[in-house]
Amino acid sequence: MKKAAIDEAQLLKEFEEKIEAEVKIEPRDWMPDAYREHLIRQISQHAHSEVIGMQPEGNWITRAPSLRAKKILLAKIQDEGGHGLYLYSAAETLGVSRDQFLQWLHEGKAKYSSVFNYPTLNWADIGAIGWLVDGAAITNQVSLQRTSYGPYSRAMIRICKEESFHQRQGYEIMWKMMEGTKDQQRMAQDAIDRWWWPALMMFGPHDTDSPHTSNAMKWKIKRESNDRLREKFINKTVPQAELIGLKVPDDQLKVVGKDQMGEPMYAHGDIDWDEFWRVVKGDGPCNKQRLDHHINAHENGKWVRECAYAYQIKTNNQ
Amino acid sequence: MDDKVKYYLEIADNALILSYRLSENSSKGPFLEEDLACTNIALDLIGQAESLYNEAAKLNGKGQSGDDLAYRRSERDYFNTILVEQPNKDFAYIMVRQFFVDVFNYYFHTELSKSRDKYLAAVATKALKEATYHIRRSAEWMLRFGNGTEESNRRAQDAIDELWKYTGELFNASEADLNLRESGVSIDLKEVQSHWNLKVNEVLYLAHLKKPNNEFQLPGGKNGIHSEYMGLILTEMQYLPSKYPDAIW
Ligand SMILES: [Fe+2]
Numbered sequence: 001m002k003k004a005a006i007d008e009a010q011l012l013k014e015f016e017e018k019i020e021a022e023v024k025i026e027p028r029d030w031m032p033d034a035y036r037e038h039l040i041r042q043i044s045q046h047a048h049s050e051v052i053g054m055q056p057e058g059n060w061i062t063r064a065p066s067l068r069a070k071k072i073l074l075a076k077i078q079d080e081g082g083h084g085l086y087l088y089s090a091a092e093t094l095g096v097s098r099d100q101f102l103q104w105l106h107e108g109k110a111k112y113s114s115v116f117n118y119p120t121l122n123w124a125d126i127g128a129i130g131w132l133v134d135g136a137a138i139t140n141q142v143s144l145q146r147t148s149y150g151p152y153s154r155a156m157i158r159i160c161k162e163e164s165f166h167q168r169q170g171y172e173i174m175w176k177m178m179e180g181t182k183d184q185q186r187m188a189q190d191a192i193d194r195w196w197w198p199a200l201m202m203f204g205p206h207d208t209d210s211p212h213t214s215n216a217m218k219w220k221i222k223r224e225s226n227d228r229l230r231e232k233f234i235n236k237t238v239p240q241a242e243l244i245g246l247k248v249p250d251d252q253l254k255v256v257g258k259d260q261m262g263e264p265m266y267a268h269g270d271i272d273w274d275e276f277w278r279v280v281k282g283d284g285p286c287n288k289q290r291l292d293h294h295i296n297a298h299e300n301g302k303w304v305r306e307c308a309y310a311y312q313i314k315t316n317n318q
Numbered sequence: 319m320d321d322k323v324k325y326y327l328e329i330a331d332n333a334l335i336l337s338y339r340l341s342e343n344s345s346k347g348p349f350l351e352e353d354l355a356c357t358n359i360a361l362d363l364i365g366q367a368e369s370l371y372n373e374a375a376k377l378n379g380k381g382q383s384g385d386d387l388a389y390r391r392s393e394r395d396y397f398n399t400i401l402v403e404q405p406n407k408d409f410a411y412i413m414v415r416q417f418f419v420d421v422f423n424y425y426f427h428t429e430l431s432k433s434r435d436k437y438l439a440a441v442a443t444k445a446l447k448e449a450t451y452h453i454r455r456s457a458e459w460m461l462r463f464g465n466g467t468e469e470s471n472r473r474a475q476d477a478i479d480e481l482w483k484y485t486g487e488l489f490n491a492s493e494a495d496l497n498l499r500e501s502g503v504s505i506d507l508k509e510v511q512s513h514w515n516l517k518v519n520e521v522l523y524l525a526h527l528k529k530p531n532n533e534f535q536l537p538g539g540k541n542g543i544h545s546e547y548m549g550l551i552l553t554e555m556q557y558l559p560s561k562y563p564d565a566i567w
Pocket residue numbers: 050079080083159163
């Protein structure tokens with residue numbers, strides 16, 4: 001017993017030295033249970049977000065207004081599903097299967113990003129998602145490329161390469177609509193009005209209220225704080241909105257200085273944390289719809305998975 | 319309508335409407351890999367349709383764009399087969415419908431790639447590469463369904479029985495098609511049909527699935543007479559261009 005305890009202390013020391021030296025932790029390496037658990041939660045949540053995120057965008061595939069728009073949207077949704085696959089694989093290296101992750105999702109034990117619990121009500125919402133939601137996700141993911149767990153970091157690097165076009169296509173939809181008819185402009189403004197705050201909430205609670213942040217920072221799973229990432233996103237996005245004539249729905253938004261590049265830095269109004277927690281806890285506009293949709297697809301596919309499995313067994317035995 | 323434009327539209331509409339049905343299945347697949355595979359095929363088909371619409375719009379010479387052709391016609395002026403309009407009843411329907419069309423596309427584009435219309439031949443050459451992958455996937459699913467479980471066999475057989483009556487139309491040559499034979503623009507569908515029969519028979523045999531005895535066939539789409547599903551598809555697909563005719567998206 002005593003020897004085991006010493007070993008554990010030694011292993012922890014080595015683990016922390018690796019983290020300190022920016023050496024990636026790999027699946028076969030020893031890691032503290034809490035580190036493993038944190039990663040299992042975070043990576044699977046990230047994977048579920050990619051997959052559930054296919055639904056609000058998918059809502060407009062059949063109504064995409066041009067062949068080009070339809071192709072871009074399909075390709076984008078396909079990318080997001082692919083990101084889900086990379087991330088499930090990364091999460092599986094921690095010893096939990098995809099089936100288990102899906103079960104936890106369906107039982108409500110695993111979360112996904114709350115932003116996908118909002119509805120897509122007009123075509124500009126597809127623009128707003130690409131521009132704001134992917135924009136916020138990219139800000140976070142760029143930072144996560146340096147995360148300490150090897151498979152997660154590599155998945156992020158791959159994902160970031162594919163993400164660059166997501167934000168661009170979203171912004172392109174927005175500016176085309178702002179250059180278009182009155183109806184289109186109205187849709188675009190309506191979309192930013194509804195998506196701006198949920199996008200800011202994607203970064204999570206203020207650092208002072210974020211339960212998992214301190215360990216995650218210590219172990220370099222997370223590299224930058226929620227508030228810092230949120231600021232980066234705002235500073236990058238507000239000028240883009242102004243450029244095409246969209247009003248950011250925040251009366252308290254103001255320039256508070258310039259960064260080293262001379263670009264404006266902003267202070268923003270209060271986020272409605274009651275709404276944030278309400279949606280996280282299940283009472284958003286689409287929580288039930290999104291989860292039911294995923295469960296239904298999974299249940300409808302049961303006979304297909306059984307069939308594929310049975311066929312595989314049969315052909316392997318021949 | 320010019321024969322060539324009509325012929326282009328028949329091919330393009332088939333691709334567009336099938337891609338519509340496949341894209342409806344996004345986020346509803348039996349597992350993530352298959353979900354994405356459906357989207358992938360939908361993308362291939364839209365690409366084919368787009369190339370044909372763009373060229374047909376030029377041939378038509380009325381100042382329309384490819385998008386105008388895709389989005390702004392009346393139901394009566396779409397010329398896809400009724401088969402591709404059929405709804406996604408379950409994954410067996412999706413894949414049986416796909417299998418019938420993939421086998422057709424494979425042999426159709428093999429022939430069409432020899433068309434004397436250089437543009438069509440180029441589109442077909444590219445489409446053939448895609449169809450080669452599509453047919454491999456859908457034929458594989460037939461084998462899985464048929465030999466997998468009792469339930470999968472039954473579901474696939476139901477889909478075959480129900481969809482069979484729409485397959486004959488694939489081989490009905492329209493007037494435009496026949497008019498373009500002599501110049502070597504259009505291709506002989508009889509040839510395609512004999513290949514199709516052989517391939518479908520072979521796969522169904524290996525899959526322990528049965529070809530229906532009922533030979534009744536229900537054509538119409540190539541002449542613009544569709545099933546009730548078509549109007550609903552167009553209502554949804556054309557929603558934005560119809561509601562906001564002046565908008566550019
Ligand atoms: Fe993504």
